[in-house]
Amino acid sequence: MFRQASRLLARTTALTRSRAFSSEVPATPAVDSTFIDSWKKVIPNMEPPSTPSSFMVTRPQTPTSIPSKLTVNFVLPYASELSAKEVDMVIIPATTGQMGVLPGHVPTIAELKPGVLSVHEGNETKKYFLSSGFAFIHANSVADIIAVEAVPVDHIDPNLVQKGLAEFTQKLSSATTDLEKAEAQIGVDVHSALNSALTG
Amino acid sequence: MAMAALRREGRRFATPLLSPRPISVFRPSLISEEDGPTGVRNISTQVVRNRMKSVRNIQKITKAMKMVAASKLRSIQTRAENSRGLWQPFTALLGDTPSIDVKKNVIVTISSDKGLCGGINSTSVKISKAVQKLTSGPEKETKFVILGEKAKAQLVRDSKKDIEIIITELQKNPLNYSQVSVLADDILKNVEFDALRIVFNKFQSVVSFLPTVATVLSPEVVERESESGGKIGDLDAYEIEGGETKGEILQNLAEFQFSCVMFNAVLENACSEQGARMSAMDNSSRNAGEMLDRLTLTYNRTRQASITTELIEIISGASALEG
Numbered sequence: 090m091f092r093q094a095s096r097l098l099a100r101t102t103a104l105t106r107s108r109a110f111s112s113e114v115p116a117t118p119a120v121d122s123t124f125i126d127s128w129k130k131v132i133p134n135m136e137p138p139s140t141p142s143s144f145m146v147t148r149p150q151t152p153t154s155i156p157s158k159l160t161v162n163f164v165l166p167y168a169s170e171l172s173a174k175e176v177d178m179v180i181i182p183a184t185t186g187q188m189g190v191l192p193g194h195v196p197t198i199a200e201l202k203p204g205v206l207s208v209h210e211g212n213e214t215k216k217y218f219l220s221s222g223f224a225f226i227h228a229n230s231v232a233d234i235i236a237v238e239a240v241p242v243d244h245i246d247p248n249l250v251q252k253g254l255a256e257f258t259q260k261l262s263s264a265t266t267d268l269e270k271a272e273a274q275i276g277v278d279v280h281s282a283l284n285s286a287l288t289g
Numbered sequence: 290m291a292m293a294a295l296r297r298e299g300r301r302f303a304t305p306l307l308s309p310r311p312i313s314v315f316r317p318s319l320i321s322e323e324d325g326p327t328g329v330r331n332i333s334t335q336v337v338r339n340r341m342k343s344v345r346n347i348q349k350i351t352k353a354m355k356m357v358a359a360s361k362l363r364s365i366q367t368r369a370e371n372s373r374g375l376w377q378p379f380t381a382l383l384g385d386t387p388s389i390d391v392k393k394n395v396i397v398t399i400s401s402d403k404g405l406c407g408g409i410n411s412t413s414v415k416i417s418k419a420v421q422k423l424t425s426g427p428e429k430e431t432k433f434v435i436l437g438e439k440a441k442a443q444l445v446r447d448s449k450k451d452i453e454i455i456i457t458e459l460q461k462n463p464l465n466y467s468q469v470s471v472l473a474d475d476i477l478k479n480v481e482f483d484a485l486r487i488v489f490n491k492f493q494s495v496v497s498f499l500p501t502v503a504t505v506l507s508p509e510v511v512e513r514e515s516e517s518g519g520k521i522g523d524l525d526a527y528e529i530e531g532g533e534t535k536g537e538i539l540q541n542l543a544e545f546q547f548s549c550v551m552f553n554a555v556l557e558n559a560c561s562e563q564g565a566r567m568s569a570m571d572n573s574s575r576n577a578g579e580m581l582d583r584l585t586l587t588y589n590r591t592r593q594a595s596i597t598t599e600l601i602e603i604i605s606g607a608s609a610l611e612g
Contacts, residue, residue, distance in 0.1 A: 124388035132419045138500040139491065141550075142385035146377060162378060166466035166552055169374035184531030198382070199530035200538055223545055225382045228526070233378030235549065237466065 146173075151229045155193030160231045161208065163217075165239055170217070171208070178209040179232060181224050182282075192230045199224045203282040205242060206234065216242040218286050220279065247287050254280035332595040337588040341581060348577035354405070355570035362495070362563035368464075369492060369556040376503070376553050379546045383511065383524065387504045391483035393432075394424040395453070397476070397551070398444065399489040399558045400437035402457055407565035409490045409498055409558075410439035416500045417444070417488045421451075424486075434476055436555070453480050460559060466552055473548035483510050487550060492560035496568060503554060505547045508539035 121140055128137040149160070161179055163171040179190050182204025201222045208215045222236030257276030264270040398417040400410045417440070421431045433452045435441050441455050454476060462468070485505040490498040506514070512535075515524035529538050 121385060121387050127388060128419070128423060131423050135415065135419055138416050138420075138488070138502045140385050140387045140501065141376060141380050141503050144373075144491070144501075145380055145385075148381055162374065164374040164378065166372055166375055166549070167368060168371045172374055188530065195528055196526050197528040197530055198538060198542065200541060202531075223378075223542060225378055225527075227381065231381075233381065235375065235378055235545070237470075 148227075148231060149229050151227075156230045157192060158230075159190060159192045159194075161234065162231065163206070163208075163234045163236075163239070165236055170239060174208075174210075176208050176210045179234070180205075180207045180209075181234060182206060182219065183224070190224075190226055190232055194226050194230070194232075196228045197224075197226045199226075201234075201236065203279045205282075205286045206236075206239070216286075218242050218245060218283060242286055245283060245287060250280055250283045250287060254284060332591055332598065334588055334591050334595070337584055337591060341584045341588065344577050344581050344584065348574050348581065351570045351573040351577065355567050355574065358563045358567040358570060362560065362567060365464075365556065365560050365563060366492070369553070369560045372553045372556050375549045376546075379549065382527075383506070383546070385504065386506065386514070387486070387502055389484055389504065389506065389510070389514070391424075391506075391510055392429050393481055393483040394421075394429070395432045395434060395476075395480050395482040395485050396420055396424075397434045397485060397487045398436065398440045399487065399554055400435070400440035401558070401562040402438045402460065403562075404439065405566060405569060406562050407569040409561050409565045410437070411443070412498075412500050413488055413490060413558075414440050414443045416502065418447075420486055420488065420502060421448070432480065432482075434480060436472075459555065464552075464555060464559060466548075469552040469555055470548040473544070473551050477544055477547065483507050485547060487554050489554040489558040490561035492557045492564060495564045498561040498565060501554075501557075503550050505543065505550055508536060508543045511539055511543065512536070 121142060124140065125137045128135075158175040158177065159179065161171050161174050161176050162169070163174075177191075181188050181190060181199060182201055183199040184202045185199075187204070188199060201219060201224055203220050204218070206217045206219050208217075217239045218241075219234075219236040220238040222234065224235070225233040227233070254277065257273050257280055261270065261273035261277055264273045396417050398413055400413050404410075417433065421433075424431050431451065433444060433448060435444060435452060435455045436457075436459055438457050441457065444452060456472060456475075459468075459472075484507065487503045487505070489501055489503075491501040493499055511524065529535050531538065
């Protein structure tokens with residue numbers, strides 16, 4: 090009996106979905122009402138669980154004119170380096186090369202390669218070396234940069250970088266299996282990026 | 290009669306020197322009465338004393354467990370709060386679609402390995418079963434991936450055939466992102482899914498834990514939804530930088546999203562576990578304290594009753610002598 094009910098519900102939600110969310114403004118955190126309704130029908134005794142949308146931090150609306158500043162959220166698994174910081178420009182190391190992002194940038198999803206992220210605010214620039222990650226630039230001039238690891242460039246030790254580069258190049262030449270080759274190649278890529286970060 | 294009184298008096302001095310006899314199993318009452326060597330009544334407080342000793346020990350142990358949980362909570366709470374920014378960009382981009390209708394659902398239930406942490410594991414399991422009911426239907430299948438011993442014990446009983454992967458001993462080493470990403474990789478490689486629903490307890494405060502369901506969609510479903518113009522309708526508006534095809538980027542994105550959401554979920558659940566354990570152990574030590582108070586009253590009453598009985602016997606014996 091419940092299976093049929095959920096099938097009917099699924100059909101109705103599919104039909105009403107586009108109508109229900111056509112007016113949804115991405116600025117306010119909304120609770121998914123269809124989920125709550127379908128939950129209440131199938132499982133009436135339990136409170137429906139919360140969903141991430143109820144814990145979202147409010148995001149600014151898409152403005153009509155290009156704003157003057159870019160809002161940057163730079164997050165790592167163990168910390169939020171920059172959260173909603175207003176800056177002039179960021180340069181991100183996308184896989185297609187260094188990409189500069191200014192306020193009013195076209196919405197983009199960019200995959201990042203190990204490289205330097207520089208945040209320009211007024212006259213000062215902060216540089217971080219990132220391991221890979223993703224960057225989302227939204228229409229409301231909010232840039233989300235998610236990386237797995239990031240260090241400020243002045244914390245990098247050049248001797249260790251040279252040593253690592255030599256070690257991984259040697260591993261690459263002596264690698265036998267595909268897996269070893271891939272791992273060694275990744276090591277070489279990261280260390281050479283570190284190298285260029287220190288010099289460039 | 291005087292001889293009897295003297296004899297009784299003699300015994301009065303003798304019995305305090307005798308050590309109390311062990312209680313016989315056939316009289317398990319709290320106030321135990323035993324016959325002395327010549328039939329004198331002697332109410333023993335031994336049973337109550339033993340009970341008080343064990344309750345006091347339990348109180349000490351639960352207090353210690355609460356302290357340990359509190360210190361563990363402190364350290365893991367900062368990490369969980371720092372990781373909260375990690376899943377927000379993904380939800381901002383792809384939206385949150387728990388009501389999505391797909392064929393293959395995989396429910397990832399996160400629970401603890403150790404017990405004595407209140408009701409959070411049962412709540413997670415109840416919600417997982419409810420989500421399974423919600424997402425079940427003709428031509429649809431729902432599978433489970435279980436993290437943690439406690440959920441395994443409960444889910445293995447009813448849904449053994451639906452369980453794909455069981456992972457235990459997650460917190461043997463302190464939680465870190467590399468460990469969780471390896472786990473996520475494992476799950477993604479071995480399980481086919483259209484939507485992953487991660488069920489965990491979100492840590493709101495030391496006394497409140499909210500069961501939460503986070504949804505991660507597979508790249509094919511994301512494409513389908515963005516084309517059909519559902520909640521993720523404006524994904525098409527985004528330019529894709531890097532990679533050869535949009536599909537490849539979406540694949541990487543989905544995998545990254547899953548590992549980030551998992552990391553946050555695992556940390557939040559660990560926080561909730563410590564918080565729940567703290568309050569469970571706190572209640573336990575408080576109950577033990579109350580029980581101890583009641584037992585102390587009983588102990589004092591029995592002790593005073595036995596002293597009173599002795600006094601009565603002495604005095605009546607003495608008055609019998611005089612009279």
